Amino acid sequence: MAQQPFTFDLIATDEAARAGVFHTPHGALETPVFAPVGTQGTVKAVTPRDLSDLGATLVLANTYHLYLRPGDDVVHELGGLHDFMGWDGPILTDSGGFQVWSLGQINAIDDEGVTFSSHIDGSRHRLTPEQSIAIQQNLGADIIMCFDELADPDNLDYIQVALERTHAWARRCKEAWTNRERQALFGIVQGGIFDDLRKRSVEELLRIEFPGYAVGGLSVGESKPDMYRILDVLEPLLPADRPRYLMGVGTVEDLVNGVARGVDIFDCVLPTREARHGAALSLHGRMNLLNARYHRDPRPIDEACECYTCQHFSRAYLRHTFKAKEIIAATLLTIHNLHTLISLTRAMREAIVAGRFASFANQILSELSIHANKPDVSS
Amino acid sequence: MAQQPFTFDLIATDEAARAGVFHTPHGALETPVFAPVGTQGTVKAVTPRDLSDLGATLVLANTYHLYLRPGDDVVHELGGLHDFMGWDGPILTDSGGFQVWSLGQINAIDDEGVTFSSHIDGSRHRLTPEQSIAIQQNLGADIIMCFDELADPDNLDYIQVALERTHAWARRCKEAWTNRERQALFGIVQGGIFDDLRKRSVEELLRIEFPGYAVGGLSVGESKPDMYRILDVLEPLLPADRPRYLMGVGTVEDLVNGVARGVDIFDCVLPTREARHGAALSLHGRMNLLNARYHRDPRPIDEACECYTCQHFSRAYLRHTFKAKEIIAATLLTIHNLHTLISLTRAMREAIVAGRFASFANQILSELSIHANKPDVSS
Numbered sequence: 001m002a003q004q005p006f007t008f009d010l011i012a013t014d015e016a017a018r019a020g021v022f023h024t025p026h027g028a029l030e031t032p033v034f035a036p037v038g039t040q041g042t043v044k045a046v047t048p049r050d051l052s053d054l055g056a057t058l059v060l061a062n063t064y065h066l067y068l069r070p071g072d073d074v075v076h077e078l079g080g081l082h083d084f085m086g087w088d089g090p091i092l093t094d095s096g097g098f099q100v101w102s103l104g105q106i107n108a109i110d111d112e113g114v115t116f117s118s119h120i121d122g123s124r125h126r127l128t129p130e131q132s133i134a135i136q137q138n139l140g141a142d143i144i145m146c147f148d149e150l151a152d153p154d155n156l157d158y159i160q161v162a163l164e165r166t167h168a169w170a171r172r173c174k175e176a177w178t179n180r181e182r183q184a185l186f187g188i189v190q191g192g193i194f195d196d197l198r199k200r201s202v203e204e205l206l207r208i209e210f211p212g213y214a215v216g217g218l219s220v221g222e223s224k225p226d227m228y229r230i231l232d233v234l235e236p237l238l239p240a241d242r243p244r245y246l247m248g249v250g251t252v253e254d255l256v257n258g259v260a261r262g263v264d265i266f267d268c269v270l271p272t273r274e275a276r277h278g279a280a281l282s283l284h285g286r287m288n289l290l291n292a293r294y295h296r297d298p299r300p301i302d303e304a305c306e307c308y309t310c311q312h313f314s315r316a317y318l319r320h321t322f323k324a325k326e327i328i329a330a331t332l333l334t335i336h337n338l339h340t341l342i343s344l345t346r347a348m349r350e351a352i353v354a355g356r357f358a359s360f361a362n363q364i365l366s367e368l369s370i371h372a373n374k375p376d377v378s379s
Numbered sequence: 380m381a382q383q384p385f386t387f388d389l390i391a392t393d394e395a396a397r398a399g400v401f402h403t404p405h406g407a408l409e410t411p412v413f414a415p416v417g418t419q420g421t422v423k424a425v426t427p428r429d430l431s432d433l434g435a436t437l438v439l440a441n442t443y444h445l446y447l448r449p450g451d452d453v454v455h456e457l458g459g460l461h462d463f464m465g466w467d468g469p470i471l472t473d474s475g476g477f478q479v480w481s482l483g484q485i486n487a488i489d490d491e492g493v494t495f496s497s498h499i500d501g502s503r504h505r506l507t508p509e510q511s512i513a514i515q516q517n518l519g520a521d522i523i524m525c526f527d528e529l530a531d532p533d534n535l536d537y538i539q540v541a542l543e544r545t546h547a548w549a550r551r552c553k554e555a556w557t558n559r560e561r562q563a564l565f566g567i568v569q570g571g572i573f574d575d576l577r578k579r580s581v582e583e584l585l586r587i588e589f590p591g592y593a594v595g596g597l598s599v600g601e602s603k604p605d606m607y608r609i610l611d612v613l614e615p616l617l618p619a620d621r622p623r624y625l626m627g628v629g630t631v632e633d634l635v636n637g638v639a640r641g642v643d644i645f646d647c648v649l650p651t652r653e654a655r656h657g658a659a660l661s662l663h664g665r666m667n668l669l670n671a672r673y674h675r676d677p678r679p680i681d682e683a684c685e686c687y688t689c690q691h692f693s694r695a696y697l698r699h700t701f702k703a704k705e706i707i708a709a710t711l712l713t714i715h716n717l718h719t720l721i722s723l724t725r726a727m728r729e730a731i732v733a734g735r736f737a738s739f740a741n742q743i744l745s746e747l748s749i750h751a752n753k754p755d756v757s758s
Contacts, residue, residue: 040699040700040703040705041696041699041700041703042700042705042706042707044705044706044707045706045707046707047429047687047707047710047711048691049687050426065703069699069702069703070674070695070698070699070702074674074675074695074699077675077677078675078677078693078695078696079677083693084693084695084696085696086691086692086696295449295453296453296456296457298456298457298458308426308428312427312465313465314457314462314463316449316453316457316463317420317457317463317464317465319449320419320420320448320449320453321419321420321421323448323449324419324420324444324448326419326421326423327421327423327424327706327709327710328421328423328424328425328426330706331426331706331710332426
């Protein structure tokens with residue numbers, strides 16, 4: 001029988017690394033997990049069938065994009081995001097905040113919310129915490145996010161102002177969140193690269209209390225040591241019985257380092273975006289398939305990879321279809337790149353359960369650094 | 380046990396319509412059959428896995444394109460087209476002739492062959508009957524075609540010259556064709572819309588003798604009555620024990636009329652090209668998914684269709700993903716359009732075997748004409 005929605009079972013831990021199961025209305029989600037990004041209600045270049053086949057279990061969609069087009073009311077009328085996009089596994093939506101800051105043109109920010117212009121047609125819109133939650137409830141994802149304010153990670157003055165607002169908005173988001181049996185609202189820890197602000201943020205969010213906690217404002221330009229130190233600061237403060245989501249992170253190196261610091265959920269556009277630009281990711285690094293050296297190369301991207309692409313297609317074919325601007329090139333590389341990250345999170349889970357995560361992580365990271373300087377996997 | 384390659388078993392006939400099995404080194408091909416076009420070694424916007432799933436059995440690839448890029452030597456070195464493109468069912472290649480005439484810039488035509496400039500980089504190339512067969516033997520398709528000369532269907536003077544050359548080239552192609560156990564060479568009947576030239580062409584090709592016969596130079600601007608009359612003229616002249624391939628034809632109406640006139644094999648870019656432009660084909664006509672009327676339409680393209688697209692996605696979703704310029708829109712419509720034509724050929728086969736082809740064909744054609752003027756399926 002299905003567990004009560006949104007309980008998080010900790011199956012095993014290995015130092016800070018965690019193997020868990022997060023129960024959602026669309027199935028039990030095994031963690032650690034990497035979520036492909038389906039910005040406009042589709043993970044670019046692949047079908048939901050491809051996603052299931054390559055092992056995806058959780059998909060992210062963007063509230064900002066779907067609110068603007070086709071409209072959350074349309075998605076709701078069509079049965080919600082799961083029906084709309086043909087994905088019956090768990091879905092996570094962000095709050096729209098990040099995109100308002102990075103894509104829209106901001107007209108005004110105040111304590112009430114944000115006024116911005118659409119990146120599609122310039123039309124003017126207003127987003128408040130209440131509005132973000134209402135949109136996300138219309139979309140109907142299993143995991144929804146608090147509306148927060150994005151600040152430069154090293155701008156202390158602005159971060160302090162944004163942080164207070166983010167906490168006030170988190171309180172309002174929780175108030176606005178009514179569909180609690182079907183959707184879990186996650187709070188977002190902010191505070192840039194400042195340890196004390198991060199601590200204050202997590203304490204404040206724990207007071208409000210959420211079914212899960214996200215770490216925002218990382219992987220936005222700060223150094224790797226800064227990112228990993230912040231995760232180290234947060235790890236003992238976050239409750240063990242709630243899932244932890246590191247937003248926007250998706251390199252092999254960061255996934256391994258994130259899991260080592262207790263992260264359960266990741267998402268990132270990197271594997272799908274790189275795929276559309278001809279780059280294959282593997283545990284050995286990055287390979288640019290447009291390179292002339294692959295013109296007659298009969299090997300798959302990665303001899304050890306079990307994805308559909310590596311089982312059926314050569315580097316020469318991928319290079320040819322990229323050069324010829326064929327859609328299949330983006331599809332096949334997307335399948336490979338997502339499979340790489342998703343099978344990595346699955347392998348990490350097994351290592352945690354087997355109590356050998358540290359040696360597994362060291363092996364992956366040293367492999368990466370050995371290959372980082374080899375010409376045949378650099379772009 | 381597999382039959383001797385390239386025997387054609389006639390399973391049933393119903394007036395001129397035929398249900399057959401063409402034995403190839405990559406499997407027994409049930410006819411009538413519609414072949415999706417994979418110009419550059421991929422059927423645009425779908426994977427071979429999608430193709431198998433939607434019921435495709437035969438795929439066409441273009442000699443002209445693959446010769447220019449990546450080069451037939453590269454494809455050969457990588458194990459031939461089947462390995463290269465990840466398709467282990469039967470493949471058909473054209474001769475390159477049609478594309479030289481329609482895409483390349485012709486520099487000179489003489490009895491020996493054609494000199495042309497590449498549409499990709501302007502480089503100069505020469506194609507002769509011997510060269511076309513050598514390229515096609517490198518590519519390794521199961522069915523290969525004679526190199527012929529394309530002429531305007533109603534230009535009698537030019538057609539007569541081109542026809543003599545086409546017959547001389549057919550003789551040279553047969554001479555050059557050495558890989559006879561692995562590849563079947565088809566002759567191509569030409570002669571435009573002139574009954575007597577068509578008769579002369581088929582008689583000449585029968586003297587040379589091929590394992591199969593194609594009808595070329597139709598669906599290139601002539602009227603439907605002209606096309607159907609030519610097929611009526613050829614039908615009793617073509618040998619019953621060889622497959623018949625009507626090149627470049629792929630509307631619902633033409634497939635039904637072609638099968639009624641004894642055609643076994645069809646190919647056309649129409650369903651895949653229309654898909655990438657937002658048009659869904661069905662037995663009820665053509666539907667432009669970009670139309671605003673579909674903005675909130677929860678129905679699939681065709682309630683009766685069993686394809687992946689119609690089983691999982693609404694018109695509203697297809698419209699949204701087209702508007703948002705997402706690749707999945709082209710993929711899902713390609714799946715639907717190909718499934719429509721391929722399941723139509725399968726249904727025609729069943730009707731022929733059951734001896735009820737005429738009533739089946741009439742039903743399809745009258746359905747088409749009823750819907751042709753309805754606004755919701757017009758563009």
